[in-house]
Amino acid sequence: QVQLVESGGGLVEFGGSLRLSCAASGFTLEHYVVGWFRRVPGNEREGLTCLSSGDGITYHADSAKGRFTISRDSAKNVVYLQMNGLKPEDTGVYYCATAPRDYYCSASKLTLAQGYDYWGQGTQVIVSS
Numbered sequence: 001q002v003q004l005v006e007s008g009g010g011l012v013e014f015g016g017s018l019r020l021s022c023a024a025s026g027f028t029l030e031h032y033v034v035g036w037f038r039r040v041p042g043n044e045r046e047g048l049t050c051l052s053s054g055d056g057i058t059y060h061a062d063s064a065k066g067r068f069t070i071s072r073d074s075a076k077n078v079v080y081l082q083m084n085g086l087k088p089e090d091t092g093v094y095y096c097a098t099a100p101r102d103y104y105c106s107a108s109k110l111t112l113a114q115g116y117d118y119w120g121q122g123t124q125v126i127v128s129s
Contacts, residue, residue: 006120007020018125023077024077025077035110037116039093045113048064051079052102067083
């Protein structure tokens with residue numbers, strides 16, 4: 001059964017850090033693009049960053065640059081989102097999703113979540129001020 005499961009969310013203080021995990025079962029994450037998205041209260045879903053298959057080229061949206069880092073542990077079949085310098089406006093539900101081709105790890109595709117067809121259930125992040 002194909003499944004993505006996010007974990008690692010929680011309550012953190014302003015300026016703190018969290019590492020989110022996206023664990024896959026039933027398929028190999030290294031063969032897919034993996035993107036991280038979030039839904040902040042009152043806003044639409046936002047694409048944050050993605051990691052291409054194989055050589056692992058990354059793209060970061062402006063809101064993620066300098067604070068968020070995506071990485072992969074192929075042995076564990078997990079992709080991480082390291083988040084530093086968290087702010088209250090980062091509060092929301094964070095999702096990982098996969099896309100079948102590296103073509104989808106780009107600004108336009110990430111923004112629209114175009115091509116991302118498998119999604120996890122999300123993990124809640126709350127940043128206190």
